[in-house]
Amino acid sequence: MNRPTPFGFPDGRALCLLLPSLILALAFPAWASLGDNVTSVQADKAHMNGSLRSVATRNYVKHEIQVPTGQVVREFVSPDGTVFGVAWEGPFQPDLQQILGSYFEPMKQAVSAQQRHGHGPVSIETSGFVFQQGGHARNFHGRAYVPAMVPQGVDVTEIQ
Amino acid sequence: MRFLGILAGVCCLSFLAACGGSSSSSTTSTITTVGASCNPTSIMSGQTSTCTATVSGTGSFSSTVTWTASGGGTITPAGGIFTAGTVPFTTQVTITATSTQDTTKTGSTTVTVAAAGVVTSVTATCSPSSIQTGQLTACTATVQGTGNFSPNVDWSASGGTINPITGLFSSPNAGSYTVTATSQQDTSKVGTAPVNVAVGANNVLPIVVDAGPTGNYVNGAFVTVAVCTPGTTTCQTIDHVLVDTGSVGLRVLAKGTPGGELDPTAFPLQQDASGNPIGQCNQFVDGFTWGSVSIATIQMAGETASNVPIQIIGDPRVPSVPSSCTSTGGDEGNLNALGANGVLGVGTFQQDCGLGCTSGTPPNDYYSCVTATGTCTPTLMSLAQQVTNPVWVLPADNNGVVIDLPSVPSGGTTTVTGSLIFGIGTQTNNALGSATVFDTDSNAYFVTTFNGQANSCSYIDSGSNAYFFPATGYPGLKNCTGNNSAFYCPANLLTLSASNQSASNTNGASGTVAFNVGNADTLFSNNGGKNNAFSELGGSNASINGCGSFDWGLSFFYGKPNGVFTAIEKQPVTGTSYVGPFWAY
Numbered sequence: 001m002n003r004p005t006p007f008g009f010p011d012g013r014a015l016c017l018l019l020p021s022l023i024l025a026l027a028f029p030a031w032a033s034l035g036d037n038v039t040s041v042q043a044d045k046a047h048m049n050g051s052l053r054s055v056a057t058r059n060y061v062k063h064e065i066q067v068p069t070g071q072v073v074r075e076f077v078s079p080d081g082t083v084f085g086v087a088w089e090g091p092f093q094p095d096l097q098q099i100l101g102s103y104f105e106p107m108k109q110a111v112s113a114q115q116r117h118g119h120g121p122v123s124i125e126t127s128g129f130v131f132q133q134g135g136h137a138r139n140f141h142g143r144a145y146v147p148a149m150v151p152q153g154v155d156v157t158e159i160q
Numbered sequence: 161m162r163f164l165g166i167l168a169g170v171c172c173l174s175f176l177a178a179c180g181g182s183s184s185s186s187t188t189s190t191i192t193t194v195g196a197s198c199n200p201t202s203i204m205s206g207q208t209s210t211c212t213a214t215v216s217g218t219g220s221f222s223s224t225v226t227w228t229a230s231g232g233g234t235i236t237p238a239g240g241i242f243t244a245g246t247v248p249f250t251t252q253v254t255i256t257a258t259s260t261q262d263t264t265k266t267g268s269t270t271v272t273v274a275a276a277g278v279v280t281s282v283t284a285t286c287s288p289s290s291i292q293t294g295q296l297t298a299c300t301a302t303v304q305g306t307g308n309f310s311p312n313v314d315w316s317a318s319g320g321t322i323n324p325i326t327g328l329f330s331s332p333n334a335g336s337y338t339v340t341a342t343s344q345q346d347t348s349k350v351g352t353a354p355v356n357v358a359v360g361a362n363n364v365l366p367i368v369v370d371a372g373p374t375g376n377y378v379n380g381a382f383v384t385v386a387v388c389t390p391g392t393t394t395c396q397t398i399d400h401v402l403v404d405t406g407s408v409g410l411r412v413l414a415k416g417t418p419g420g421e422l423d424p425t426a427f428p429l430q431q432d433a434s435g436n437p438i439g440q441c442n443q444f445v446d447g448f449t450w451g452s453v454s455i456a457t458i459q460m461a462g463e464t465a466s467n468v469p470i471q472i473i474g475d476p477r478v479p480s481v482p483s484s485c486t487s488t489g490g491d492e493g494n495l496n497a498l499g500a501n502g503v504l505g506v507g508t509f510q511q512d513c514g515l516g517c518t519s520g521t522p523p524n525d526y527y528s529c530v531t532a533t534g535t536c537t538p539t540l541m542s543l544a545q546q547v548t549n550p551v552w553v554l555p556a557d558n559n560g561v562v563i564d565l566p567s568v569p570s571g572g573t574t575t576v577t578g579s580l581i582f583g584i585g586t587q588t589n590n591a592l593g594s595a596t597v598f599d600t601d602s603n604a605y606f607v608t609t610f611n612g613q614a615n616s617c618s619y620i621d622s623g624s625n626a627y628f629f630p631a632t633g634y635p636g637l638k639n640c641t642g643n644n645s646a647f648y649c650p651a652n653l654l655t656l657s658a659s660n661q662s663a664s665n666t667n668g669a670s671g672t673v674a675f676n677v678g679n680a681d682t683l684f685s686n687n688g689g690k691n692n693a694f695s696e697l698g699g700s701n702a703s704i705n706g707c708g709s710f711d712w713g714l715s716f717f718y719g720k721p722n723g724v725f726t727a728i729e730k731q732p733v734t735g736t737s738y739v740g741p742f743w744a745y
Contacts, residue, residue, distance in 0.1 A: 069523035070516060087704065091516045092523045093443045097487035108490040111446060114646045117378040117684075118499060118625030119402075121711055122446050123646060123700045125639065132702030134628075134709040135445055136406040136619055137505075137512060139603040141704045160704050 033101025035146050038081045059151045060084070073099060076159055078151045085145035085159035091138050100131075100144055107131045107144070130156070189219030194267035196225075196257040202272040203244050205308075209271050211240035213257035225257040225267075232273045244273040248310050249345040275345055277309030282351035284313075284341040286329060289353070293334055293360030294586025295556040296734065299327035301341035301351055310345035320357065321735035330734045332587045334359045360587050362462030363557045367565065369576040369693040369714070373400045373419065377499045378684070378692050379625035379714040381563065383580055385504060386459040387412060389426045390467050395459060396422055400501045403563065403580055404623030405726040407505035408512040409547035410458055410470040411442060411449055417474030419495020422502075424475040427454035430545055432528045439478040439527040439536045440471050440547065441485035442512065447492035449473045449503075450481040453526070458550045460504075463557060463582050465550040473498075479534040484524045503623065504550070506561045506580075508604045508729055508741035511546040518542060552728050557583025559731035560740060562590050563622055567719030570653070570676070572683050572691035576718070584725055584744075585733040592733065595722040595744040596671050601663035604741060608710035610658040615708030618660070620724060620743045624713030626697040627675060629658070639700055640680050647680030647699040654678075658710060662742075675716070695719070720745045 053064045063075045071090030078084050088094045097104045110124045110131070121134040122142075133142030145159050195214035203209050215223040229235040232253040233245040242255060251273045259265040286299040299322070301313040315322045318338045320331025329339055334357050343349040365383050372380045381403040387410070388395035398412055398421055413420035429437040430453035438453040452475035458465040474493045481491065492498050505512065517525050522538035526546070529536040552558055565578035581590045598606050600619075608618035611634045626647060631637035640649035654677045661670040677698035683691070695718040701709050717724050727733065727740030738744075 068521035089704070089707065092525060093448070093488035095484070095487045096489055104487075111490050112497070114643060117376055118380055119404075119444065119446055120621075120624035120626060120646070120699065120713055121628045121701045121709065123639070123702060125645070132704065133445055134701050134704060134711070135617060135707070136604065136621060136711075137408060137443070137507065138509070138514065138516070139605070139617070139707075140443070140445060141617070141707050141709075143702065143704050157703075160706070 033099060034083050034086050034103050034144055035149065036083055036101055038077050038083060059154045067094065074160075075099075076145075078149065082149050084149035084151065085143065085156070087141075087143035087160045089139075089141040091140075093140055103129055103131070103144065103146075189217060189221040189261070191215060191217040191221055191259045191262040191265040194225060194257050194259050194265045196255060196267040196269045198242060198255055198269055198271050201270070202274065204274050205244050205246045207244055209242045209244075211235065211242055211255050211257070211269070213240065213267060215259060222259070222261040224260045226260055228256045228258070230254040230256075242271060244271070246308075247273050247275055248312075249347075250274045275309065277305050277307030277345070279303060279305040279309045279343045279346040279349045281305075282313060282341050282343050282349045284339060284351035284353040286327075286339055286353045286355050290356045290358065291330070292358050292556050293332050293588075294330065294363070294583050295360070296328050296330045297355055299329055299339050299341070299353060299355075301327070303343060303349075305345075310343070312344040313341040313351075314344060316340045316342065317355075320355075328734070329355055330586070331355075331357045332585070332591070333357065360556060363582040363587055364589065365461040365463075365580040365582070367403060367563070367578040367580050369565070369578070370574070371692045372499050373495060373501055374499050377625075379694055379697060380499065380692075381565070381578070381580075381622050381714055381717070382500065383460070383504060385410070385502075387422060387427075387470070388457040388459060390428070390455055390457045394426060396426065398422060398501050402498075402500035402503045402623055404503050404505050404621070405507050405561075405563070406619060406621035406623045407444065407503060408507045408509045408549045409505045410456070410468065410502065410550055411451070411473055411505070411547070412470065412502035413493070413495060413498065414451060414472045414474045414476065416476050417494050419501070420474060422472060424452065424454065424472045424477060427456050427470075427472065429454050429477060430469055432539060434528075436528050436530055437478050438539070438541070438545070439482075439529045441482070441488065441524050441527065442471055442547070443488055443525070444492065447490035447497065448485055448488050449493050449498070450485050450491070451475045451493065452478045453545070453547060460550070460580075460582070463554050465553045468550050468553055469545060469547050471547050473502075477531075478529045479531060479536050482527060482536045484538065485527075488524060505623075506549060506551050506726060508600060508726060508743075509549060510552045510729055511543050511548050513541065513546050514543070517546060549728060551582060552731070554582060557586045557590075558728075559586070559733060560584040560725060560727035562723040562725050563717055564723040565714075565717045565719070568693050568695040570696065571678070571686045572694040572696070574687065574690050574692055576693040581723070584727055585735055592725065592736065592738070592744055593722045595725060596669050597667065597725075597738050597742050597744040598660055598669050598671075599662040599667045600741045600743065605709075606663045606743065607661045608658050608712070609661075610656075610710060613703065613708060615703065615710045616663075617707040618710040618712070620712040620716065620726070620745075622714055622717060622724075624711045625715075626694075626699045626713045627677065627715045628699045628701040628709070628711035628713060630701050630703040630708050630710075632703070637677065637698070637700075644680045644684065647697060648677050649679045649681050650677060651679070653696065673716075693718070
């Protein structure tokens, strides 16, 4: 394999800069965990069995993965190759452990630590990490991001 | 007379110019009267009657008339030959002759047209003839007759509700009723059937809102259910089961899990075709529960749901949680995380997963488990085998539920008692009344607009413990800091308003809701921290993927005058045009 690039193929970053609106249909997985460098994608290949679509914008590349069981996962990669945000929706929860990476355990601990006294949608906002999930049985939607990693000029509401 | 009429017609047909010339050139002629008669005056469908006109006048008036019939057949405009059509029952047809010279002069007569066939008798039966309030009985009619008679009847009843076309009868009140089938062709022919309606099952399960089994739950609506071994009277009573209109199916913590009460060995395991037990990774929005799928009979007040697939959380008869389940979120398979001994999902769906688990790639929901190796693999699951809404399988009162909770004073209170009522419009205690019905989409969502933002993935959920809604930019609606950060902490009590509307392409209902949100830190410290029920508790909710959610949690349920209705998909409300899924309040 070629050395992975932020976009899963050689010279991806150059393409991003040169062709901001290019839509790339890729046949192999190229996703990574929140906060990781996108060069770790090869380790994640086994987790994905879906189709991937990547859209480059001025400030980031959005990789959208359609999972066979109906979920859609979107990963937002900054120009320096960091996954700064993830979003998902569908009839079942996605593999949050894979998507959130090192933030998965802190997310679970934060949910437990909230004296929520009951059930409902999840909203965790710390200076280091934001996790939000809503919906109910048969339809969930959520997002997570690391504020410090969000590129300048990106509105966090774009992470969806 | 008949000769004159025919003669006039022939004259006009043969010498049209002369006739017209005659009448128009005679400025002194007038028509005084037109008479009409037909013979015979009573005919059957397909038979004819010949009609003649008698025209009187002055001068050289025209005797020509034009014939019309009011229906029930056709008449030749010039010749006056009436042919009776096919009529469902005996019909009086008015035949009119109109002077062509002076169309204000007419004469009329009637012809009686009898249906070709004759109805001789109507008999009616209703099966079953004895029902409970809330149950349906199907009434059928047998019409006998001669010739080409109509088999159609109209249904009526001495009370209760009967569909005039289908004959489906039910009554919310006990009593003896008479159902009547009336021949449409001959309303003098009727058949009757008795229906005895007994008092329905006690459909009221008490709800308590208290601190729950963990002592720190707020806005939890809890009930007690009996979970019984199918076909026996051996039951285990489980208290503090959370009533959840946002999920489907009964889930109970097994003995052996921290805080679990239910002995799972009393319940047969759901199995795949190879006899392997079925496990389930049930996904809530804030975590998962893992356990077996087992078969149980559930008793709730006087209602019994027999042989229902349920989830027994932490059932040791299936292997421990597979990694593909733990990776979906936090584990709620213990009393501390669940905050309840179980969850009674009474939402709008019939099954928890639905078609998403019946074909294609098996999702991380149902698992086929090999106990020898301790491995569980995602598997498809038929609708009949999925964890099922217990309300939907009740013999009566099975189209939904009503949740009735009284008002809660500002600042909260310690304990609230109310009712989970089974059925909608099936007994005297669960009528829709003046409630507005909001249809939902296929994901059980409707639309709530708040602060100018339409949230198209909104829902009413007794299992959520607050109003959870996006309020970006709304003055004062800030998250609490610290451990209460799931809730809003405005400086002062906020008086707010939102509007609900049915999901698109449904019935178009809409309505405004006024509600208050207070400071959660303050609410939780009121009364020495002993309050557990709050109508002013709110929290944030993200607007994601164009699917903003306003989650109308238990704060919303207090003090609704009609109660809050949750109707199950495809289930009608008798006596109305409403069919689930919907919410109403």
